[in-house]
Structure formats: structure tokens, C-alpha cells
Amino acid sequence: MSDNLTKRDQRDRSKINMHEDFEIKYWTKQLRVPKDELQNAVDKVGNSAAAVRKELVA
Template sequence: MDTLTPKEQPDRSKIKMNLKQEVRYWTKHLNISKEDLQKAVDKVGNSAAAVRKELAVDCGRGVCSRTLERGPTLLLLTNHI
């Protein structure tokens, strides 16, 4: 008999750098490299909100200018500033 239990949804409030699929999701979602994601997580922890905030702060300092050229995702993070 097949069980029809729903798949567990990933916890998007945390960034789990030890899971390949999580890293792939977050790098695509935030439009950043794996290395940049790792630096942000190392600095502020694995809270997705803290990482987003850190990336927005870095963009305000001009640190992510090369990232902004790749897509609009981070531009949306800084428009409210």
C-alpha cells in the first residue's frame, strides 16, 4: 500500500550550507555565488533574513555591484532604502 504523506517542505528561514540542494536554491534565489553565500552565512549566521539584510547592506556599500549586473533580485532588496 502506498503512503500518500506529503513531502516535508524545506525550512526557508534557515540556510543549510551542508545541503547541496539548499545551497543551489539560495544562490539562485539571491543571485549570488556559493562563495558569497558562504561569506554572508559565516558573518551573520544561517538565518535567511540576516543573510538578506547583510547582502542589502553590502550592496549599499557597492560591494555587490558585479552581482547586481547579473539580475534584479538584489536590486529589489535595496529599493526600500
């Protein structure tokens, strides 16, 4: 299921959707990593923001 683009608040920040440009922009800024590094982490540990954050810190 894709994100509801009409919903402007309370986005699900527990998951990273690599198919949405605005989410990629948000997460690369939040995690201070380039897009390819974010993609590699998502490919390795899945789309859970907590797991990706943990992977990038390690």
C-alpha cells in the same frame, strides 16, 4: 539535525543549510549570488535567511 530528505514540501526556508547542495543551489539562485559570497554572509551573520538577505543587500 539534518533536513528530512523525504519531506518534499514546506521546507524551512528561514534557515540556510550550507551542508546541503540543494539548499546552496536554491539560495544562490534566490539571492543571485555565487556560493562563496553566500558562504561569507552565512559565516558573518549566521544561517538565518533574513539576516543573510539583509547582509547581502547592505
